[in-house]
Amino acid sequence: MAIKMIRDVIRDTIDAEMARDDSLIMLGEDIVGGNGAPGGPEAIGGIWGTSGGLWAKYGADRVIDTPISESAIIGAAAGAALTGKRAIAEIMFADFIGVCMDQIWNQVAKFRYMFGGKTTCPLVIRMPYGAGFNAAPQHSQVIHQFVTAMPGLKVVMPSTPADAKGLLTQAIRDDDPVIFLEHKALYGVKGEVPDGDYVIPFGHARQVTQGDDITILATGMMVGFAEKAAAQLAQDGIGCDILDLRTTSPLDEEAILDSVERTGRLLIVDEAPPRCSFATDLSALVAQKAFASLKAPIDMVTAPHSPVPFARELESAYLPSPDKIVASAVKLMSYRRG
Amino acid sequence: MQLSREALIRAYRQMKTIRLFEERLHDEIALGEIAGFTHLYAGQEACAVGVCEHLGPTDYIISTHRGHGHCIAKGCDVMAMMKEIYGSRDGLCKGKGGSMHIADMNVGMLGANGIVGAGAPIAVGAGITAKSNGTVSIAFSGDGACNQGTTFEAMNMAVVLKLPVIFVFENNHYSEHTGEAYAVGAESMTARSAAFGMKAIKANGIDFFSVYEAMRELIDYCKAGNGPASIELDCERFYGHFEGDPQRYRGPGELDRIREERDCLKTFRTKVTEAKLLEGAELDRVDAEVTDLIDRAVAEAKQADRPTPQDVLQDVYISY
Ligand SMILES: Cc1ncc(C[n+]2csc(CCOP(=O)(O)OP(=O)(O)O)c2C)c(N)n1
Numbered sequence A: 001m002a003i004k005m006i007r008d009v010i011r012d013t014i015d016a017e018m019a020r021d022d023s024l025i026m027l028g029e030d031i032v033g034g035n036g037a038p039g040g041p042e043a044i045g046g047i048w049g050t051s052g053g054l055w056a057k058y059g060a061d062r063v064i065d066t067p068i069s070e071s072a073i074i075g076a077a078a079g080a081a082l083t084g085k086r087a088i089a090e091i092m093f094a095d096f097i098g099v100c101m102d103q104i105w106n107q108v109a110k111f112r113y114m115f116g117g118k119t120t121c122p123l124v125i126r127m128p129y130g131a132g133f134n135a136a137p138q139h140s141q142v143i144h145q146f147v148t149a150m151p152g153l154k155v156v157m158p159s160t161p162a163d164a165k166g167l168l169t170q171a172i173r174d175d176d177p178v179i180f181l182e183h184k185a186l187y188g189v190k191g192e193v194p195d196g197d198y199v200i201p202f203g204h205a206r207q208v209t210q211g212d213d214i215t216i217l218a219t220g221m222m223v224g225f226a227e228k229a230a231a232q233l234a235q236d237g238i239g240c241d242i243l244d245l246r247t248t249s250p251l252d253e254e255a256i257l258d259s260v261e262r263t264g265r266l267l268i269v270d271e272a273p274p275r276c277s278f279a280t281d282l283s284a285l286v287a288q289k290a291f292a293s294l295k296a297p298i299d300m301v302t303a304p305h306s307p308v309p310f311a312r313e314l315e316s317a318y319l320p321s322p323d324k325i326v327a328s329a330v331k332l333m334s335y336r337r338g
Numbered sequence B: 001m002q003l004s005r006e007a008l009i010r011a012y013r014q015m016k017t018i019r020l021f022e023e024r025l026h027d028e029i030a031l032g033e034i035a036g037f038t039h040l041y042a043g044q045e046a047c048a049v050g051v052c053e054h055l056g057p058t059d060y061i062i063s064t065h066r067g068h069g070h071c072i073a074k075g076c077d078v079m080a081m082m083k084e085i086y087g088s089r090d091g092l093c094k095g096k097g098g099s100m101h102i103a104d105m106n107v108g109m110l111g112a113n114g115i116v117g118a119g120a121p122i123a124v125g126a127g128i129t130a131k132s133n134g135t136v137s138i139a140f141s142g143d144g145a146c147n148q149g150t151t152f153e154a155m156n157m158a159v160v161l162k163l164p165v166i167f168v169f170e171n172n173h174y175s176e177h178t179g180e181a182y183a184v185g186a187e188s189m190t191a192r193s194a195a196f197g198m199k200a201i202k203a204n205g206i207d208f209f210s211v212y213e214a215m216r217e218l219i220d221y222c223k224a225g226n227g228p229a230s231i232e233l234d235c236e237r238f239y240g241h242f243e244g245d246p247q248r249y250r251g252p253g254e255l256d257r258i259r260e261e262r263d264c265l266k267t268f269r270t271k272v273t274e275a276k277l278l279e280g281a282e283l284d285r286v287d288a289e290v291t292d293l294i295d296r297a298v299a300e301a302k303q304a305d306r307p308t309p310q311d312v313l314q315d316v317y318i319s320y
């Protein structure tokens, strides 16, 4: 076991997989940096520090700096993946998915199905996402809600260094296209990471805390918020069963339903706005399949139905928080059927 | 140089305002006073001002992530801009957008933009309006944004529709950490623009007069109904891509050299004083006035009203 930050885990995992598989290539903007500049290539190694040293090790044919052209990045990664390569494409901020949505939604997600199962597209699209930096409406968003809604894509949202390693390894080795979402605020999070080959299969939630009173479902940065809230609630004798879902597609329905059947209360924490979201999807699942176990209405702590605002005060009001989770949990516990 | 003394002083004041605005932000950001990502425009002042000195409130411009200079040049209120960057609810965009999204429709400024390449298509639409008004629409883009498909589509559509749109490419030789030499595949952005079927020229982006004269020609050309045009401006950015950028992609001594030899404010001062168009003392007076303006803007921004949680849901819609 080594202690590592998530950003280094991402880099090291790509490194290990590139060493293992010569067919793996990587494309993105400034993932090398310094190309065509006096400072020379690898002047940065990715603005998030997730690809440092890879160009020097694997060369420009495999670690490919691109012009600012998101549609062509995804299209090129997809074309390579259709023709015998495995590819990792980095979209610098998840918000820029807007620029390359056709390639992701109409092309990558649908190849296998519309070609009658005759092709694979082993492609990982890595996208740093999320709020917390006052980066304003076009650099702070989450996108898991709509990529999860797209049949043909798998969607991964690690929240710990160990999970980042196991899930990214699985994503790269998976023959289906995977959207791999890295929360920008979690890059610096440190934790123990298993040595050697470490693969976490998709569709398995991680039990974060155990408790009998409330099931809390979370992903990404929301997992840590839920843990903080749970620690506070524990002092009042409220036990939280937190599940970090880790992959939103496929989804670990069994773990969710088992937990809710035990606790009878469900609180969903989601960084997305509340309409047509991952939170509403989970809420529908439980309402349909575990209705009889519910002792209180399902509650959701989400962002409001607005873009992500810039100013510090506005962004913190916008985001879910441990305090908001505690308030929701207290409300759930005090609910009495009319 | 047919500019009047007043026009020259005005142009200098605009450039100086941008420079001091950005230098002051650089210091304030280092103190941790300002949230978010800030991309400073210092070094490129002659581009924004050389273009915008031709424009009125019903001419349109659209900007980029590096937008402060375009905003000031087009006439956005400096005090309200500073408040926006500080995230005040009295800011030009009520603290909702910050540095990357400053906009003011009243002065024909259609916004800074966080999405590289998003501006050019919008400028085409403003060009439809401009055509009916007898005005022009300007899309500012960088040497990085020029490689985005949206920019290509916009250029072709403007040609097809024969719109009075001018694509201004500020070539500061870098897109983030990548050199123009690597990322622009064509011989030049100008050659590429010409291939779209529009008039395409270059000018010296560190010389206000070069930009100003070239723009006069292009604006006349567009207003005469000839369709769009493009101009590539060779310029320099004096700070990092964003505040906090270690700038390892620069060559040794590069920053000192460009600040010494390729400073558009110094170039302007030398030109107008050597030609005896203005006295050094007149320019010094402008410097003092602008320094005072920026001091006041920062002092006011720090004291300005903060937004409240209730403001989050304001302005998502007109009515809902
Ligand atoms: C669609 C999109 N892709 C990538 C980025 C990240 N990004 C912001 S600015 C920038 C470089 C832009 O270079 P250029 O157009 O030359 O403008 P400059 O920064 O030099 O002013 C990049 C890659 C973005 N904001 N939007």
Ligand SMILES: [Mg+2]
Binding pocket: B142, B143, B144, B170, B171, B172, B173, B174, B175, B176
């Ligand atoms: Mg540039």
